Every structure is written in structure tokens, then in C-alpha cells.
Amino acid sequence: MADIRIVGVGMTRFGKRPEPLQALMAEAARAALDDAGGERPDAIVVAAMNPEEFVGEGNFASQIATYIGRARTPALRAETATSSGAAAIFSAYTAIAASVYRSVLVVAGEKMTHLSTPKVSELIGRSIDPSERSYGATMPALAALVTRAFTAKHGVSLKEISLVTVKNHRNGARNPFAHFQEEISLEQVMESRMVADPLRLYHCCPISDGAAACLLTAGRGPVRIMGIGQGADYVAIRYRDELTSFRATQAAAEAAYRMAGIGPHQIEVAEVHDAFAPFELITLEDLGIYSPGKAARALAHGETALGGSLPVNPSGGLKARGHPLGASGVAQVVELYWQLTGRAEGRQVEARVGLAHSIGGLATSNWVTLLERVE
Template identity: 50%
Template sequence: MKNVWIAGIGMTKFGRRKDSLEDMILEAARIALVDSGYDDFDAVYVGAMHPEGFLGTSNLASVITDYLGLVPAPAMRVESASSTGAALFTAGFHAVASGDCRRVLIIAGEVMTRVPTSKATHILSQVIDGDERRHGATMPALAALSTRRYMVEYGLTSRELALVAVKNHANGARNPYAHFQKEITIEDVMSSKLICDPLRLYDCSPISDGAAAVVLTDTPSAIRVAGFGQATDLISVQMRSDLTHFTSTRIAAERAFKMAGISPADIGTAEIHDAFTSFEIIGSEDVGLFPPGGGRRALIDGITQHDGRLPINASGGLKARGHPVGTSGLAQVVEIVLQLTGKAQYPHPQGVRYGLTQSVGGLATNNLVTIMEAIR
């Protein structure tokens, strides 16, 4: 298998955008093209979770390839629910690592704010088990089940959970790409609307619009893709043996670390899927950064702050940067590259060699972990 390198990155500002999905994807792609210095590619990979439902549009890969002037390059669309961006990155990695392609452009985008929140919730709930959905389950409801179980097992309180939102909003306030650029307090979180006990409004990531792009190549550059892992789990949550932790993340992380030849102790910064605040804590444990229950203690002790021993979501995460579902997994990669190269415009760790991303698809039914290495 050949080494794969990140030659260029691009990202739009996230938020409630007036731009079309195509325009945002093109914006991110053109930034990445300039950053990489390349203008021709062996393949184009485009990711979006559900543009048919949010916008009534499809055939996105062909449209974007045409608009970028890259015809007749092969193009395809990738989708794996809310881990679409990460799965897209993995598809591009395989194309280069196998030797089939020398250079690929991967782009993810989603526009979610054109529909009412109720419809967006319905679209997002389509990724969970049909029987559970027919009995009233939604994504926030299932996340709340997992959160409550974690609280019971490890003693996490609602005020402690609120620290995730407070931390990530403070980080997002300094990230020019972020949807939410304001700090909040624990009291703000605790007084916000109850969505599904114990999760409140500020425990949930916002419906958002945005796009990100990455150029992958077999030519050495400043950032190498050191390892990745992917794993799935049962669609039906009621059939799982553990609600508190996600087996798919644990297996994906084991595979990623084995491929990279390092251990969790080598990671200096991480972007963890925090669609719900509890998922940051759970995810940090599942990838091996902390032992079971240790994510709570790390949060309380400030270890995961941007200036802590192991910063998590220094970008603001999905919670503050926003969660355009098909984009988030790739945006995490962009944020880690910015941090590893010292180009992030927000406080982040300096001189770090390895960074990690963890992306969750559905209710942890298709999860991915990626490790990147800064070459100095």
C-alpha cells in the first residue's frame, strides 16, 4: 500500500447560508485546488448525506465535476449518514493507496436550513432502525438513552455535561468558520429548552450548511494519512449489548492505531464527533484516549481544553462549528490539518505530531477513525 498525503484543504464558513449547495461545494473545492497547486485529477469523490430530501437535487458528483471543469474525470458520490465526510475521505484514500489514482479531489457538502426543523429531524431519523422509528424514536431520543445510561454508570451530572457545550462554544467563538461564534455559560445550557431528557438545546449540534474539500496525492507533503479504521454496528439500538459505548468506534480505533503503528498516548489533538455533548465524552473513551468513565474526569479537570494536555474539539466541534451532516467528517480532517500545520486561526496545540478524528454515522452504525501525521 502506498503512502497517502494531504496536498490541499478548503472549507467554507458554516451556518445558515444563502448559497446553493453547488456553490458552497465549488467554493471549498477551489480553495483546496489553490492550496494544493493542482488542477487535474484522476478521480473526484463527492459526499452529501441527503440532498434529495433537503433540496430535491441529485447527480451531485457529475454536476460538480462538470462545474469544476474536470470532465471527463471519473466521479462518484459517497454516503454513510452523518459519517459521510469521513467515508468519503476513506474512499479517496483507497484510490490513492491502491495505486489506481495518483491524485484525487474529495468534496463534501450539505445544505440543511432550507427545510423546517421538523422536516430536518424527520430526514435525519430515517437513518435509524425502522421499527424503532415507527415507535417514536428519533436521533435525539436514542442519544438521550445513551447519555442517561452513561450518567448512571459513571456518575456524570447534567451540569458536568454542560461543560462540553461551554468549552466548545468558547472554542468556536474563536474559529472564523464556526456557525456559533459566541461563548455560553453553564447556566445558559441548564436553562435552555429540554429536547429529550437529559439533553437540552445546547447539548445538541445545530442544523447547518457548509462544505469542505481535501486533495489527496501520492506525492509527499506536510501531512501524511497515518492510519484509518472503519466499523459498523447493529442498526437496532435495542439489540445492542452496550448503550454506553459504541463498539463500532472501538473497532475502528483499534484498526486505525494498528495501521499507524502508534498508541492513543501519541495523539496530541483530536476532533471527536459531538453531535450531542455526551458523544464527545463517550467518543474520547471509545477511541482509547481515556479509560471508560475517564472522559468525564478529563473534562472536569480541563485536560480537553484547547490549552490542556489533550485538546478535544479545539475547533468548536460539531457543537459550535455546526453539523451539516454530510460535511462534518471531512471538516474534522480539515481542522486537524490546520492544527497540525499551525495554520488554525483559533487557539490550538503547537508542535503536535499526530491528530485524530472520529466520525459517527447514524446512531454509531458506521463509524470511522482517522489519524494524521505532521512531517517536520
């Protein structure tokens, strides 16, 4: 098994940012390279879901390489919709595992807040099956269909689902990089504007700008990538066998656990894709950490809170840290790196093994990455 390490990480604060996307990504890249000490990358993998339409830029990998002063370092872009950041880490991992490069810089970002909400929704909605889109289906609409089926199947209430938001905002309030750094109450969640019944505004992640980066190496580094796996499913949700679980997460987890030689019960901290609050519960069940229908109770008992037995989304998750689409998969790994190396000031948990989980589209291309502290 390849011994591939992460040797440096960095990210911008997420939120509404005035800088151009290239500048945000360069800020994150510089932070990761500084953090890595002397190590310099042989190649760059860039992730952004849709820079052509969000910011009107093309040939994006070359642009970013140039912007960070490495115009002659080979660069490519990886894309799997909203999980593009994780795809970039995979791409860097495989290039190093194949001994093509010794070290690869991953830099991921997205800029969205300068566009109107309907425009952002339209651009994200392009990842939906065209036939379903022709009925007016948006990401919140599909998530609402999943949520209603999930609550009906397991008898989980919306109040229980809303506790995901409350927990993640409580964590975000301790994270200086988070988009939202305020706690919110259960009442605020339950009384927020209805978006797609039964999902309300505070069940949905915000529209954010931001970037994150990390340096992968075949050399020494404090955190080892134990396993990484991708899972896939039909784009059309009407073709799925199940609405209440994501096959793409289950398959990604199985591949990552197999590569790492560990199981779900060895995970000590997790960063998961809570683009919609119920997805955190569905994901913990798909990862095998809780059995189907049981994640809501674990949340209510505080097991997934900062001081619990398995802290989930200590960063605040997509809900509170924010979700600059392509950046999120890398931001999760940045957070885990900080958690595993004792640098998550104000929200530090005790952990040696961490899991990152990223969803692409409406769970058509999902990733699970397993990290372990080794030095």
C-alpha cells in the same frame, strides 16, 4: 504501508448560507485546489448524506464535478449517513493506495437550514431502525437513552456533560469558519429548552449549511494519513450489547491504530463527533484515550481544553462549528490539517499527530482517521 498525503484543504464558513449546495461545495473545492498549488486531481469523491431530499438533486457526484469545472474528471459519491465525509476520504485513500489514481479531490457538503426543524429531523431520522422509528424515536431520543444510561453507569452529572458545550463554544468563538462564534455559559446550557430528557437544546448540535474539501495524493504533502478505519454495529440500538459505549467507534479506532502502528496515547489533538455533548465523553473513552467513566473528570480539569494536554475539538466541534451532515467528516480533517501545519490562527495547539472521529447514524458506521505532520 502506503504513503498517502494531504496536500491542500479548504472549507466554507458553516452556518445559515443563502447559496445553493453546489456553489458551497465548489467554494470549498476551489479553496482546497488553490491551497494544493499546482496539483490536479485524477478523480473526485463527493460526500453528501442526502442531497436527493435535502435539496432535491440527484446524480450528485457528476453535478459537483461539473459545477467545479471538471465535468470529465471521474467522480463518485460515498455515503455512510452522518459520517459520509470520512467515508469519502477512505474511498479516495483506497483508490490511491491501489494505484488506481495518483491524486483524488474529496469534496463534502450538505444544505439543511432552508427546511423546517421537524422536516430535517424526519430526514435525519431515516437512519434509525424502522421499528424503533415507528415508536417515534428520533436521533435526540436515541441519544437521550444513551445519555441516561451513561450518566447512571458512571455517576457523571448533566452539569459535567454540559461543560462539553461550554468548552466547544469557547473554541468556536475563535474559529472564523464556525456556525456559532459566541461563548455560552454553563447556566445557558442547563436552562435551555428540554429536547429529549435529559438532553437540552444546547447539548445538541445545530442544523447547518456548509462544505469542506481536501486533496489526497501519492506525492508530496505536509500531512500524512497514518491510518484510517471503519467500525460498524446494528442499526437497532435495542440489539446493542452496550448503551454506554459505541462498538463502531472502538472497532474503527482499533483498525486505524493498527494501520498507523500507534496507540491512543500518541494522540496530541482530536476532532470528535460531538453531535450530542455526551458523545464527546463516550468517544474519548471508546478511543482508549480515557478509561470508561473518566473523560468527564479530564474535561472538568481542563485537559481537553485548547491549552490542555490533549485539546479536543479545537474547531468548536459539531456543536459550535456546526454539522452540515456529510461535510463534518471532512471539516474535521481540514481543522486537523490547519492545526498540524500551524495555520489554525487564534486557536492553534502544539501537535504533530491528530485524530478525527466521525459517527454515522446512531453509531452504526463510524470512522477514525489518524494524521501526522511530516514536512
